[in-house]
Amino acid sequence: MTVAMIFNAGMDGFARAQQDATQASANINRATTAQLDTQQLQLGRQPQGASNGETLIAPVAETPRLEQELVNLQVAELQAKASARVISSADELLGTIIDIRA
Structure with missing residues (x-):
């Protein structure tokens, strides 16, 4: 295995980690938003960002x-x-x- 191959393996792993962290962060945001919307509905309030009675909560299986x-x-x-x-x-x-x- 050459030094270039080792370096490239490290770079590929780092790029994959960055993608995974970005995806996990987006999913954390979605989960948190869904929980807040559920709490708002339980309190009888309209979720933030919803208008004219539309619901922004994702189905439980998708959250x-x-x-x-x-x-x-x-x-x-x-x-x-x-x-x-x-x-x-x-x-x-x-x-x-x-x-x-040298």
């Missing part, structure tokens, strides 16, 4: 579970840290190779 999305966000963070270590190791390896050859 992401907040706990699972928080776990997904934590996993994405750990994946980003691991990928950063891979990138750092590739950088150190390349530096060592340059020092040996």
Whole structure:
């Protein structure tokens, strides 16, 4: 395996972690908004952003579970840290190779 391949693996892992974190964040937002809308309806109020009696609450099956999305966000963070270590190791390896050859 070459240094370039190691570096690319780290970059790919970091990009995947960023995508996963973005998706988890969006799902956390959706879950939180759905919970707030449900609370508003239970209090007999119209949810924010709703007009003329329309309901903005997603069906229960489509609403992401907040706990699972928080776990997904934590996993994405750990994946980003691991990928950063891979990138750092590739950088150190390349530096060592340059020092040996110089």
